[in-house]
Amino acid sequence: QxxxxxxxxxxxxxxxxxxxxxxxxxxxxxxxxxxxxxxSRKGPxxxxxxxxxxxxxxxxFTAQVDKSSKYISLFIRDSQxxxxxxxxxxxxxxxxxxxxxxxxxxxxxxxx
Amino acid sequence: DVKVTQSSRYLVKRTGEKVFLECVQDMDxxxxxxxxxxxxxxxxxxxFSYDVKMKEKGDIPEGYSVSREKKExxxxxxxxxxxxxxxxxxxxxxxxxxxxxxxxxxxxxxSVL
Numbered sequence: 001q002x003x004x005x006x007x008x009x010x011x012x013x014x015x016x017x018x019x020x021x022x023x024x025x026x027x028x029x030x031x032x033x034x035x036x037x038x039x040s041r042k043g044p045x046x047x048x049x050x051x052x053x054x055x056x057x058x059x060x061f062t063a064q065v066d067k068s069s070k071y072i073s074l075f076i077r078d079s080q081x082x083x084x085x086x087x088x089x090x091x092x093x094x095x096x097x098x099x100x101x102x103x104x105x106x107x108x109x110x111x112x
Numbered sequence: 113d114v115k116v117t118q119s120s121r122y123l124v125k126r127t128g129e130k131v132f133l134e135c136v137q138d139m140d141x142x143x144x145x146x147x148x149x150x151x152x153x154x155x156x157x158x159x160f161s162y163d164v165k166m167k168e169k170g171d172i173p174e175g176y177s178v179s180r181e182k183k184e185x186x187x188x189x190x191x192x193x194x195x196x197x198x199x200x201x202x203x204x205x206x207x208x209x210x211x212x213x214x215x216x217x218x219x220x221x222x223s224v225l
Contacts, residue, residue: 004154006154032212034212034213034214036214036216041218041219042218042219043116043202043204043216043217043218043219044155044202044214044216045215045216046213046214046215049212049213088154088155090155090212090214092211092212097211098143098160098162098211098212099157099160099170099211100157100212100214102147102154102155102156103154104152104153104154105154
């Protein structure tokens with residue numbers, strides 16, 4: 001079983017929809033939780049970074065971490081066609097400090 | 113903005129060849145990483161380095177080696193390329209106190225025939 005499991009998708013939504021992307025993990029030592037966005041034929045870029053539990057908001061993006069359930073989410077409000085990309089969750093901590101473990105990614109398409 | 117530059121966007125090599133993938137970052141980051149990305153397997157860490165001339169194995173180091181002679185440059189070496197090393201290779205860097213905040217290059221799509 002993988003340490004990080006990500007909802008596989010793909011996901012297709014109409015423009016303006018609220019999108020929820022989710023990951024679960026098994027390593028309780030994870031303390032840092034990241035979301036990356038990867039456009040086609042590009043490298044991933046860091047979108048959200050959260051330490052420990054709680055919510056973090058940045059514009060239309062909200063990252064949520066529930067350490068008790070070992071579950072993290074990324075919400076995108078008022079989704080735009082430019083949000084179409086693959087979203088990767090990543091986490092690190094404990095014996096994996098400094099080494100991020102990634103989910104497989106969820107591909108999102110936002111239709112105009 | 114941090115820039116991580118990978119020397120080649122696409123590379124085609126033959127089985128048994130020695131392959132060098134080069135990565136340069138311009139923001140004085142201490143940490144550098146090599147990942148490979150495969151469909152259904154996500155990003156997997158091959159090697160990383162926290163300082164010049166230092167290297168540590170990641171999760172899948174077999175068949176690879178690395179070199180870091182200068183702070184800004186981190187090279188991945190495939191000693192004898194095999195077809196199962198056909199993949200997208202991604203280089204990343206990060207600051208010492210912010211190891212988790214990775215800045216990635218655009219990747220090198222390597223095909224081994």
